[in-house]
Amino acid sequence: RVAVSLEAAALPVHPAELAHHYFQAREVGGARKAIVHSLRAAEASQAAHAYEDAEAHYERALTALEIVNRDDAAARCDVLLALGATRWRANEHDPRSTFVEAVELARGLASTGRLARAVLGAGGRFYAPGETDDPHIGLLEEALAALEPGDSVLRVRLLARLAEKLVFAHPPERADELAAEAVGMARRLGEASGLAAALMGRHAALLHAEHTHERRRIGEQALAVAGELGELELGALGRHWLLYDLAELGDLDEARRRQAELDQLAEKLRQPLYRHSSLTWHCVWAGLAGRFEE
Numbered sequence: 001r002v003a004v005s006l007e008a009a010a011l012p013v014h015p016a017e018l019a020h021h022y023f024q025a026r027e028v029g030g031a032r033k034a035i036v037h038s039l040r041a042a043e044a045s046q047a048a049h050a051y052e053d054a055e056a057h058y059e060r061a062l063t064a065l066e067i068v069n070r071d072d073a074a075a076r077c078d079v080l081l082a083l084g085a086t087r088w089r090a091n092e093h094d095p096r097s098t099f100v101e102a103v104e105l106a107r108g109l110a111s112t113g114r115l116a117r118a119v120l121g122a123g124g125r126f127y128a129p130g131e132t133d134d135p136h137i138g139l140l141e142e143a144l145a146a147l148e149p150g151d152s153v154l155r156v157r158l159l160a161r162l163a164e165k166l167v168f169a170h171p172p173e174r175a176d177e178l179a180a181e182a183v184g185m186a187r188r189l190g191e192a193s194g195l196a197a198a199l200m201g202r203h204a205a206l207l208h209a210e211h212t213h214e215r216r217r218i219g220e221q222a223l224a225v226a227g228e229l230g231e232l233e234l235g236a237l238g239r240h241w242l243l244y245d246l247a248e249l250g251d252l253d254e255a256r257r258r259q260a261e262l263d264q265l266a267e268k269l270r271q272p273l274y275r276h277s278s279l280t281w282h283c284v285w286a287g288l289a290g291r292f293e294e
Contacts, residue, residue, distance in 0.1 A: 003018055003022045003025075003030070003033065006018055006021065015038075016038075016041035016044070016045075016053075018037040019033075019057065022034040022037060023060055023063075026067065027067070028067060028068055031064040031067035031068045032064075034060065035061050035064045035068065038057045038060045038061035038064065039058075039079070039082075041053075042054040042055075042086070045057060046086065046089075049268075049269060049270045049271075051086055051271070052090050054086045054090075055083065055086045055087060055090055055092070058079055058083035058086060059083065062079050062083070065079065073109055074105075074114075076105060077102050077109065077111070077114050078114070080098055080118075081117050081118060081121060083098055084096075085121060088121075088124065088273075089271050089273075090271075090272075091271065095124075096122050096124070099119075099121035099122035102114065102121070103115065103118040103119060103122060106118050112143070112146045112148070113154060115142075116143045116154040116158055119142070120157055120161055122136060122139060123136050123161055125233075125273065127165065127167065127204050132165070132166075132168050136165060137162065137165050137166065137169070140158055140161060140165065144158050144162070151185050151188055151189055153189060153191050153193070156182045156185050156186045156189070156191075156194040156195075156197060156198050157182075157197045159178050159181055159182035159185070159198070159201070160178075160179060160197045160200065160201025160202075161197075161201065162178050162201075163178040163201040163202070163205045164200075164201050166178065166205075167205060167207055175204070176205045176206070179201045179202040179204070180202065180205075182197070182201050182202070183195070183198040183201075183202050186198040186199075192228060192229050193229060193231070195225055196226055199218050199221050199225065200237070203218045212245055212248050213249070216242065216245040216246065216249065219238060219242040219245055222234070223238045223239065223242065226238055232265055233269060233271070233274075235265055236262060236266060236269060237274075237277075239261055239265065240262060240274075243258055243262065243281055246258065252288075256285070259282075259285070262277065
């Protein structure tokens with residue numbers, strides 16, 4: 001009754017309040033409403049960079065789904081995909097397991113799109129130099145094989161991520177080939193978010209020092225696309241890797257300017273990953289200046 005009264009009120013009501021009250025009914029009609037409002041509340045929390053709150057809203061949506069229809073694998077998979085992304089942003093202990101469950105559901109649904117998104121999520125948000133994640137490489141290849149033939153944004157993203165994962169594998173040339181294929185496909189599609197992912201994959205594939213100048217050029221391109229899209233997270237990650245290029249080239253004045261931009265984005269996003277990245281680069285400058293105690 002409280003939820004119905006709030007929904008009928010003339011004043012605006014936050015979806016989190018409606019979700020809370022509908023959920024308390026613990027019956028199918030209320031649970032259906034709780035799912036709708038929980039998802040809206042999660043999106044609002046994401047926009048406010050309140051990732052822990054968003055996580056709680058997605059978890060409530062999953063519980064409400066159990067009340068409505070525990071056999072609705074498609075709906076559960078979709079919520080898990082959103083929940084997993086939120087857990088990465090909040091720096092939870094094991095976001096990957098959320099995507100692993102989504103992978104299994106997507107396989108059962110024979111949903112190639114969901115499988116691709118789940119596999120991409122399971123790989124995290126950035127590549128770790130020095131590591132070759134063979135299990136995840138297998139998942140990426142499975143998702144690529146399952147897609148319909150032809151160009152698509154999901155294929156671009158999978159190719160780019162596979163290139164990142166193969167940077168330290170053998171033969172190393174395969175990473176470069178996959179990244180170049182991703183960039184070419186993204187340009188044919190004319191889709192900016194796919195192009196940004198492809199450029200980041202290409203940047204990773206050119207990690208060897210002999211490619212530093214080209215890597216910097218690609219990094220600048222990726223940042224330009226991120227700016228066009230208004231993608232703050234991509235802008236932060238792109239600046240982190242551009243700093244790597246600039247430091248390697250010895251262009252420290254430009255690197256410090258980009259560092260200031262990264263600091264601002266890290267503060268705005270309030271995600272542990274980017275705050276960590278920002279702090280790490282401050283440590284680099286302190287070390288170069290001989291301020292070892294700092």
